[in-house]
Amino acid sequence: MDRFELLRTELTRRCPGLELREEEPMARHTSFHIGGPARLMALPRTEEEARETLQAAWALEIPPFFLGNGSNLLVADRGYEGFVVKPAGALExxxxxxxxxxxxxxxxxxxxxxxxxxxxxxxxxxxxxxxxxxxxxxxxxxxxxxxxxxxxxxxxxxxxxxxxxxxxxxxxxxxxxxxxxxxxxxxxxxxxxxxxxxxxxxxxxxxxxxIAGRMADFAQRRREKQPLEYPSAGSTFKRPQGHFAAALIDQCGLKGRAVGGAQVSEKHAGFLINRGGATCADVLELADQVRQEVLRQTGVELELEIRVLG
Structure with a gap:
């Protein structure tokens, strides 16, 4: 029995009602809709279940990865050979x-x-x-x-x-x-x-x-300027000091550049989008091309804002 089987057994013993999923597709849990399976996922619905989950995982030296709504996350195509904890229930x-x-x-x-x-x-x-x-x-x-x-x-x-x-x-x-x-x-x-x-x-x-007026104004600005019709993880790169990543990318003529199903949005250059069937490898290759071209043309080095897992 490997450590993950031991962890599943221990969590089932400690928390009979805890939802556990094996080989859970991470594409279901990220706004990019990209990513292979996680070896094991727990969805604690109370603070007590979360406490038992952490204790059991660390006792077996299995570091948990804490997942929220997956809106700033890119998961490897091969998945994540690890333990994902996604709070739910009363923790919402x-x-x-x-x-x-x-x-x-x-x-x-x-x-x-x-x-x-x-x-x-x-x-x-x-x-x-x-x-x-x-x-x-x-x-x-x-x-x-x-x-x-x-x-x-x-x-x-x-x-x-x-x-x-x-x-x-x-x-x-x-x-x-x-x-x-x-x-x-x-x-x-x-x-x-x-x-x-x-x-x-x-x-x-x-x-x-x-308050409602400001919220409506922000929502309208997002609809007008951001590619909300495509899966993405929002702004792909952090804001470089003294610059705006989207402006640099646009300045370098990179809007619309694509690798596989991944593309630099033609609506907002700061977004790398999944136009359909994009893989993690597509997104990372495109991001690397963007970084290299922006560095070559402007001397500014972009840093990923999204987190890569797996």
């Missing part, structure tokens, strides 16, 4: 918290598996402002915190109050927003050794009509 819940003291900002608590778009809508429903930028971001709260997701001048760091996370041994840790070390597309959680269970956001009260 969002609720308003009562103020702890008079005059305190409004607070929303969201499970790590909740979608940022749902969180933004919940803020609107409560008349709270500060999360309008998240309206069209397809990631989860856990992914948004990990990557300090942002758009249109807003970012997670501006509104994050605290995070409840689990360590390798299942110990619960409470981190303040400042403790999370959020910076451009990076945080304390980027190393993958802490599982985000819940996050609390502090938000000022606002005018619902104005």
């Amino acid at each position: 819940e969002i609720r308003a918290l009562p103020p702890e003291r008079p005059g305190e900002k409004g607070r929303l608590e969201a499970g790590g598996a909740a979608l940022l778009s749902r969180l933004s809508k919940a803020a609107l429903d409560q008349g709270l402002t500060g999360l309008e930028f998240a309206q069209g971001i397809p990631g989860s709260v856990g992914g948004g915190v990990t990557m300090n997701a942002g758009a249109y001048g807003g970012e997670t760091a501006q509104v994050l109050l605290q995070v409840t996370a689990l360590e390798r041994d299942g110990t619960q840790r409470l981190l303040s927003g400042a403790d999370c070390g959020l910076s451009y597309r990076h945080s304390r959680f980027s190393e993958g050794d802490l599982l985000i269970c819940r996050a609390v956001f502090a938000l000022p009260e606002g005018n619902r009509e104005e």
Whole structure:
């Protein structure tokens, strides 16, 4: 019996209700719709199931990969010979918290598996402002915190109050927003050794009509400028200091360049899209061509923003 069979047996013993999937196609779990099977996937629905999952995995020295909505992830065509943990169930819940003291900002608590778009809508429903930028971001709260997701001048760091996370041994840790070390597309959680269970956001009260108007404006801008009709992982490259990746790629005449089913979007040069049947190898080869050409023509070196697994 290999370690993964041992892990499955141990998780079944510890958590009889835990959903486990073997050889799960990762293309089903990424916005790119690309990727071979993961050896084993667990979908814990409660913090207790998540705790048992981490304890069992690390006891067998099998590092878990934490998966949110897969919106910033490219998985190898051969798949991932590892253990994927994708929180679900109660870890997707969002609720308003009562103020702890008079005059305190409004607070929303969201499970790590909740979608940022749902969180933004919940803020609107409560008349709270500060999360309008998240309206069209397809990631989860856990992914948004990990990557300090942002758009249109807003970012997670501006509104994050605290995070409840689990360590390798299942110990619960409470981190303040400042403790999370959020910076451009990076945080304390980027190393993958802490599982985000819940996050609390502090938000000022606002005018619902104005909040809804900003959200509608951001949504319209996305529809007009981004290739939402094709699978992708959003912006493929990080923003180089003093430049914009999309502008550099466009300047170098790379819009429309394709490798297999992968293409530099003709609508937004910062997006590499899956026009149909693209493989991980196609995307990586195209990304490499883009990097080399931009470096040759401009002297600027682009860095991938998307994460590659497997």
